[in-house]
Amino acid sequence: MTSANAAGGQRETFTRNSGFIFAAIGSAVGLGNIWRFPGVAYESGGGAFLIPYLVALLTAGIPVLFLDYAVGHRFRGTAPLSFRRIKKPVEALGWFQTGLLFVIGVYYAAVIAWALSYFFFSFNQSWGDDPAGFFTGEYLKVGDPGVSTTIVGGVALPLIVVWLAVLAVLLLGVANGIEKVNIVFIPLLFVGFAGLVIRAITLPGAVDGLNALFTPKWEALKDLDVWIAAYSQIFFSLSIAFGIMIAYASFQRRKANMTSSGLVVAFANSSFEILAGIGVFSALGFLAYQQQVAVSDLEGLTGPILSFVTFPAVISEMPGAAFFGMLFFGSLVIAGFTSLISLMIGVSAGIQEKWGLSRTKAAVGVSVVCGLISVGLFSTTSGLIALDTVDMFANNVGVVSSAILMAIILIWVLRRGDMLRHHLNAVSTFKVGKVWLGLVGVVAPVFLTIMLVQKVWSVID
Numbered sequence: 001m002t003s004a005n006a007a008g009g010q011r012e013t014f015t016r017n018s019g020f021i022f023a024a025i026g027s028a029v030g031l032g033n034i035w036r037f038p039g040v041a042y043e044s045g046g047g048a049f050l051i052p053y054l055v056a057l058l059t060a061g062i063p064v065l066f067l068d069y070a071v072g073h074r075f076r077g078t079a080p081l082s083f084r085r086i087k088k089p090v091e092a093l094g095w096f097q098t099g100l101l102f103v104i105g106v107y108y109a110a111v112i113a114w115a116l117s118y119f120f121f122s123f124n125q126s127w128g129d130d131p132a133g134f135f136t137g138e139y140l141k142v143g144d145p146g147v148s149t150t151i152v153g154g155v156a157l158p159l160i161v162v163w164l165a166v167l168a169v170l171l172l173g174v175a176n177g178i179e180k181v182n183i184v185f186i187p188l189l190f191v192g193f194a195g196l197v198i199r200a201i202t203l204p205g206a207v208d209g210l211n212a213l214f215t216p217k218w219e220a221l222k223d224l225d226v227w228i229a230a231y232s233q234i235f236f237s238l239s240i241a242f243g244i245m246i247a248y249a250s251f252q253r254r255k256a257n258m259t260s261s262g263l264v265v266a267f268a269n270s271s272f273e274i275l276a277g278i279g280v281f282s283a284l285g286f287l288a289y290q291q292q293v294a295v296s297d298l299e300g301l302t303g304p305i306l307s308f309v310t311f312p313a314v315i316s317e318m319p320g321a322a323f324f325g326m327l328f329f330g331s332l333v334i335a336g337f338t339s340l341i342s343l344m345i346g347v348s349a350g351i352q353e354k355w356g357l358s359r360t361k362a363a364v365g366v367s368v369v370c371g372l373i374s375v376g377l378f379s380t381t382s383g384l385i386a387l388d389t390v391d392m393f394a395n396n397v398g399v400v401s402s403a404i405l406m407a408i409i410l411i412w413v414l415r416r417g418d419m420l421r422h423h424l425n426a427v428s429t430f431k432v433g434k435v436w437l438g439l440v441g442v443v444a445p446v447f448l449t450i451m452l453v454q455k456v457w458s459v460i461d
């Protein structure tokens with residue numbers, strides 16, 4: 001279905017409200033929920049982490065999500081166009097966000113490609129007895145300059161498959177591509193992942209894993225880094241202040257209950273995240289039980305190593321290894337892919353609107369350029385190192401600056417807060433009061449600025 005847009009053309013829209021909600025959940029639920037949240041929570045106070053996490057969700061996550069929605073839904077464009085319609089120079093902020101999407105997309109695709117390979121490796125646990133050596137040595141060939149000769153058997157082929165799939169979805173567009181993919185895959189992901197979690201909590205040792213994750217370390221609450229970790233996790237996890245939720249809201253029909261949808265998305269995302277924490281730590285408890293060690297003695301509880309080294313070790317020990325391996329890596333692929341298409345439609349629709357290109361040209365251009373960079377970077381030995389650096393920059397410094405700028409410019413410099421609030425309230429059943437303005441205009445930027453200063457400081461130091 002389409003609706004007229006200000007430029008005179010027809011703007012593509014989601015065909016139904018559930019399409020928008022599933023797409024937004026698809027973007028939010030991603031690698032961050034499965035491989036980032038459990039480790040972050042564990043390292044940042046365990047059960048006590050839930051407090052800063054909830055505070056961050058309520059004071060910044062949901063308010064900034066509403067801000068994204070208000071901008072996109074009111075101004076009917078991706079971030080650059082919407083900001084431009086608000087005031088010309090602010091377009092630059094939109095391109096900054098688009099730049100972040102591009103950069104994150106490049107490495108996000110690589111992780112999905114790894115998960116895709118591991119989906120197939122699960123059939124007969126190709127990683128053998130040494131998942132660590134297999135991942136970095138045999139698979140990624142870290143430290144082996146001769147890698148180019150083995151590209152096809154390694155990372156390049158799955159990466160190309162991932163980028164072709166992205167291209168296909170972009171070519172199909174919002175209603176036939178993004179919406180359909182999410183309506184099919186998101187329910188599948190929730191059901192499949194729930195099955196995995198149920199299996200994990202019934203394994204011997206699961207309770208020890210859950211104790212390791214949830215036993216509160218209250219002294220962590222005095223640590224600024226723990227609060228920073230909570231805010232970063234919420235921003236990344238909800239995909240906010242990246243321009244994505246602006247783009248998705250701009251594809252939502254004009255009559256749409258925006259704030260209530262936002263609450264559904266935020267709730268689904270956090271529930272999935274906590275479910276993932278339970279599943280991952282139950283499985284780690286099982287591994288510790290098998291190895292006769294304490295959970296705290298296990299290594300590799302976060303990031304790529306958790307998914308591609310520690311988890312394969314767990315899977316090898318499980319009855320029904322092939323099935324559960326495929327379920328785990330299949331979930332990673334789906335969760336990641338539905339986020340990746342949101343990243344890339346943000347970039348391609350932005351370019352399409354700016355230069356008046358056809359959807360096909362923009363989609364092909366963006367997929368080819370991003371895909372080539374991604375294949376170039378990640379099928380060589382520099383992949384793992386690039387991942388860390390880029391992740392740190394884009395997710396900490398990049399998105400936090402973007403959120404601060406957005407709040408200050410929209411609320412304080414241009415004073416559009418009331419207008420955006422009225423827009424949200426005109427279309428939604430869940431009304432936002434002045435409190436919302438206080439949260440996006442004051443609480444969130446103050447917290448985020450403290451975070452940013454502290455992050456930059458720790459890098460310089």
Ligand code: PHE
Binds near residue numbers: 030
């Ligand atoms: N929210 C996604 C996740 O949790 C990641 C993401 C970030 C997706 C930014 C799009 C934009 O993995």
